[in-house]
Amino acid sequence: VSTxxxxxxxxxxxxxxxxxxxxxxxxTEVDLxxxxxxxxxxxxxxYDRDYARSEGHQDLVVPGPLQAxxxxxxxxxxAQAKGGRLHRMSVRHQLTVYCNEPLExxxxxxxxxxxxxxxxxxxxxxxxxxxxxxxxxxxxxxLFEGAGLNPPVTLSGGAE
Amino acid sequence: xxxSIQAVVGRFERSVTAGIRYGRREMDDPAKDNVTxxxxxxxxxxxxxxxxxxxxxxxxxxxxxxxxxxxxxHHDVAAARQAGYRDIVGPAYxxxxxxxxxxxxxxxxxxxxxxxxxxxxxEDRVVAGxxxxxxxAPICAGDEVQVTVSExxxxxxxxxxxxxxxxxxxxxxxxxxxxxxxxxxxxxxxx
Numbered sequence: 346v347s348t349x350x351x352x353x354x355x356x357x358x359x360x361x362x363x364x365x366x367x368x369x370x371x372x373t374e375v376d377l378x379x380x381x382x383x384x385x386x387x388x389x390x391x392y393d394r395d396y397a398r399s400e401g402h403q404d405l406v407v408p409g410p411l412q413a414x415x416x417x418x419x420x421x422x423x424a425q426a427k428g429g430r431l432h433r434m435s436v437r438h439q440l441t442v443y444c445n446e447p448l449e450x451x452x453x454x455x456x457x458x459x460x461x462x463x464x465x466x467x468x469x470x471x472x473x474x475x476x477x478x479x480x481x482x483x484x485x486x487x488l489f490e491g492a493g494l495n496p497p498v499t500l501s502g503g504a505e
Numbered sequence: 506x507x508x509s510i511q512a513v514v515g516r517f518e519r520s521v522t523a524g525i526r527y528g529r530r531e532m533d534d535p536a537k538d539n540v541t542x543x544x545x546x547x548x549x550x551x552x553x554x555x556x557x558x559x560x561x562x563x564x565x566x567x568x569x570x571x572x573x574x575x576x577x578x579h580h581d582v583a584a585a586r587q588a589g590y591r592d593i594v595g596p597a598y599x600x601x602x603x604x605x606x607x608x609x610x611x612x613x614x615x616x617x618x619x620x621x622x623x624x625x626x627x628e629d630r631v632v633a634g635x636x637x638x639x640x641x642a643p644i645c646a647g648d649e650v651q652v653t654v655s656e657x658x659x660x661x662x663x664x665x666x667x668x669x670x671x672x673x674x675x676x677x678x679x680x681x682x683x684x685x686x687x688x689x690x691x692x693x694x695x696x
Contacts, residue, residue: 376571379567379570379571380571380572382567382571383564383567383568383570383571383602384568384571384601384602384605384606385602385605385606385609385610386605386606386609387609387616387620387621388619388620388621388631389618389620390620390632393620396618396619400619400629400630401630406632408633409632409633409634409635409636410598410601410605410633410636410690411571413598413636413638414572414596414597414598414601415572415573417596417597417598417638418572418573418574418596418597420597421596421597422576430640431597431640432639432640433637433639433640434637434638435636435637435638436635436636436637437634437635438632438634438635441632483635
């Protein structure tokens, strides 16, 4: 299990310029209920605290797919606001995250390339727990369609 | 698709019977380890209709609320149409509401004590491992989503504290033949 932080600390100017989007999210019992209900997730570790503890968890488990969905939403809203769209995302859940634990979601620019008729920007994504450990990590691609379109971010210039 | 009450009841009864049978029979037969979810679901639920999902506005609104997607295009028909969509549109990962429910539409009595379905009998603790998703066309209310599913043979590894069973599922969601999302989902069982 990785507990190191792969992204530099926030006092690094370059990191600040490369951070595309972030949000704070503290999943409550209601959040877990709503997500499990809408996806018909019947796994008891997400809604039965006693059962979750009987499996060795310290509290209700925040579903990995909920973390992925929140990251996708963060990226999707960023992309749409800039005239692009989320194309792909890959995530790996590194740590179990528990109900009522404050989480920070981050998207950090890692590269960009010109493709045939669009510009692709590569993004690293993270869900950090309250102590700054990486609970979920991954990467994603956002596409900006149209030949000759200048993407709203560059590696040298950072996010607009 | 119009179904009579008798047809619906008959389908439900078949799913109950087959769903309860499925867990033991499949798990006891190693040759079935790489059975695809598609064939498993057809067998359990009695028809290909189970891999078709007709999206309602309520489905989209519920999912949108559950992931904090507050934009009007997910909730308000007029706003969605003004933005160029045929109806309200699902958030990026809306396909989850289809994929996660596959195989879980069974009575509570057919679930294991941990709430999972019988096919997970060999695993004591199950958690999500990760996912890889490529997005295509948007999914809107009124769409008929076709799902194709398959599962790799389980991968067994020895973890530091327990044996790990890694299951990798592949799902493709299409609307009118156009791919809306391709998903690889990894689930890890301990024990």
